[in-house]
Amino acid sequence: MPxxxxxxxxxxxxxxxxxxxxxxxxxxxxxxxxxxxxxxxxSVSVANEESLSLSSSSTCNTAVTCTTFNILxxxxxxxxxxxxxxxxxxxxxxxxxxxLEKLLPLKSSIICLQEFWIGNGELVGMYERRLxxxxxxxxxxxxxxxxxxxxxxxxxQDQFKVLNYKELVFNDFGDxxxxxxxxxxxxxxxxxxxxxxxEALLVNTHLLFPHNAAYCLRRLLQVYRILRYIKSxxxxxxxxxxxxxxxxxxxxxxxxxxxxxxxSQGFESSYDIVHRYTDSDADAHKWISHRNHRGNICGVDFIxxxxxxNARKSLTGSFVESLFGNxxxxxxxxxxxxxRIPDIVYDFKNDNHITYSQFCxxxxxxxxxxxxxxxxxxxxxxxxxxxxxxxxxxxVDLSELKSSQREYDTPxxxxxxxxxxTIAFDVKKAVLYPxxxxxxxxxxxxxxxxxAQLTVEFAPMMNNCx
Numbered sequence: 097m098p099x100x101x102x103x104x105x106x107x108x109x110x111x112x113x114x115x116x117x118x119x120x121x122x123x124x125x126x127x128x129x130x131x132x133x134x135x136x137x138x139s140v141s142v143a144n145e146e147s148l149s150l151s152s153s154s155t156c157n158t159a160v161t162c163t164t165f166n167i168l169x170x171x172x173x174x175x176x177x178x179x180x181x182x183x184x185x186x187x188x189x190x191x192x193x194x195x196l197e198k199l200l201p202l203k204s205s206i207i208c209l210q211e212f213w214i215g216n217g218e219l220v221g222m223y224e225r226r227l228x229x230x231x232x233x234x235x236x237x238x239x240x241x242x243x244x245x246x247x248x249x250x251x252x253q254d255q256f257k258v259l260n261y262k263e264l265v266f267n268d269f270g271d272x273x274x275x276x277x278x279x280x281x282x283x284x285x286x287x288x289x290x291x292x293x294x295e296a297l298l299v300n301t302h303l304l305f306p307h308n309a310a311y312c313l314r315r316l317l318q319v320y321r322i323l324r325y326i327k328s329x330x331x332x333x334x335x336x337x338x339x340x341x342x343x344x345x346x347x348x349x350x351x352x353x354x355x356x357x358x359x360s361q362g363f364e365s366s367y368d369i370v371h372r373y374t375d376s377d378a379d380a381h382k383w384i385s386h387r388n389h390r391g392n393i394c395g396v397d398f399i400x401x402x403x404x405x406n407a408r409k410s411l412t413g414s415f416v417e418s419l420f421g422n423x424x425x426x427x428x429x430x431x432x433x434x435x436r437i438p439d440i441v442y443d444f445k446n447d448n449h450i451t452y453s454q455f456c457x458x459x460x461x462x463x464x465x466x467x468x469x470x471x472x473x474x475x476x477x478x479x480x481x482x483x484x485x486x487x488x489x490x491x492v493d494l495s496e497l498k499s500s501q502r503e504y505d506t507p508x509x510x511x512x513x514x515x516x517x518t519i520a521f522d523v524k525k526a527v528l529y530p531x532x533x534x535x536x537x538x539x540x541x542x543x544x545x546x547x548a549q550l551t552v553e554f555a556p557m558m559n560n561c562x
Contacts, residue, residue: 337404362406
């Protein structure tokens with residue numbers, strides 16, 4: 097099995113230098129606000145523009161930058177408790193112009209937006225025109241059942257070539273979707289690119305909001321389906337070990353099951369890498385990125401990175417462990433800690449197994465089905481079961497799953513390939529805007545969205561495989 101190790105940083109072809117606009121944004125937005133007329137309902141506030149930018153070293157030839165931003169669809173934004181922003185054109189036009197004025201000066205290689213108002217042709221046209229003029233290729237994907245919003249991913253064409261684009265539609269409770277882009281880094285000098293696989297995979301997604309315990313399990317299933325799709329894509333296309341970047345609004349904090357599940361698969365939070373934050377409780381709330389409709393503040397927006405050399409546990413085994421672990425905690429909570437948790441379901445002991453009926457019984461005992469508003473349906477139970485009963489025999493052998501947790505998955509390498517080197521990414525910088533959120537404070541002046549904007553800078557490195 098190939099073992100990869102990162103070595104020296106790659107150098108890209110130099111480009112003509114350009115002067116970035118640095119002070120024009122604030123005056124433009126203030127000027128726009130002055131002519132809006134309906135200003136008090138829908139004002140757009142922007143802080144010191146300097147605080148948003150990465151330092152000047154971010155423009156170095158080897159930099160690859162990625163920005164993720166939930167831009168709060170106007171159909172969801174309330175202006176006065178009742179009126180939706182979508183009802184007042186001046187408001188949503190002004191706010192989204194402000195968003196673009198923040199995004200475009202960054203010149204990010206990759207932009208991933210969530211809650212993009214796909215249902216409004218004027219707004220879609222504005223983004224496609226402005227991003228197109230700035231050299232981006234754009235890909236949009238609507239949520240199912242005419243929800244009105246969706247995803248938009250923009251790729252800087254002078255930095256990446258899109259080799260393939262796939263849409264993952266969950267057809268689930270929340271009508272959620274994901275985008276997968278297979279990218280090729282194009283601006284590495286020809287002398288360095290010989291026999292180097294300069295490819296990476298990118299995902300843009302927006303998970304369910306965890307309204308209750310049932311939603312927590314649904315979010316876990318969504319992530320599992322994303323990772324399973326990535327794995328099957330790599331196998332189908334016989335990809336070597338390439339870096340994988342997951343962007344989006346994950347609607348869960350560092351204390352949640354999704355965060356822990358992604359960690360078991362080798363993914364790391366880029367922002368936490370740069371700022372050297374651990375998974376400890378002490379670091380769990382050092383930064384925030386969202387003030388939700390309940391008024392709670394938390395960190396939910398992530399740019400996850402999986403480098404080729406990162407160890408990862410068995411995908412299915414980790415999913416089952418996380419799923420059963422959550423069911424166990426919900427049963428304890430439902431019974432105030434007095435319920436006996438059946439060993440056959442939750443302890444990975446030799447010769448243990450679980451049937452479909454036992455699995456359904458456990459979900460019911462945990463209060464996750466009919467006793468809960470929007471509880472897990474019988475159809476969803478089958479979806480969960482089909483994910484863990486991989487051979488379809490109606491029984492899940494927990495002893496085999498325990499054994500698989502000692503194993504580590506690595507993407508298979510293509511047969512008869514002359515590729516001896518791939519790339520990896522070194523995380524150099526990570527910045528949240530507005531800057532106050534990096535200290536765990538949500539500023540009152542900020543009105544571009546109910547989410548912060550996260551930008552990460554990567555340095556491509558050669559990853560030698562042997």
